Amino acid sequence: MFVLVEGAVLFIFLKLFFMWVEDFKIGAKRLIIFVFILGLFAVGFGLRVSGEKSLIDLGYFLTEFCTLAVTVLLVICMFLGQVKYWKC
Secondary structure, eight states: OHHHHHHHHHHHHHHHHHHHHGGGTOOHHHHHHHHHHHHHHHHHHHHHTSOOHHHHHHHHHHHHHHHHHHHHHHHHHHHHHHHHHHHO
């Protein structure tokens, strides 16, 4: 039952996200990495509440990895934005 609820929430969030992103004229290829990270986070959170110790550990690993990946992507984007600004 939890998997259905998690899947429904993920689907609704992705639909709203893509509707919001259409305003910025960003291609789908650039958004795949964020959708992948969001999917991994959802799977990791589902594993964290599963109740089995080994799956809980894997869930924590996936959620922490996703948090780190988003942070690294943000820093890279900020750095590349500054490089572009400095070259002008």
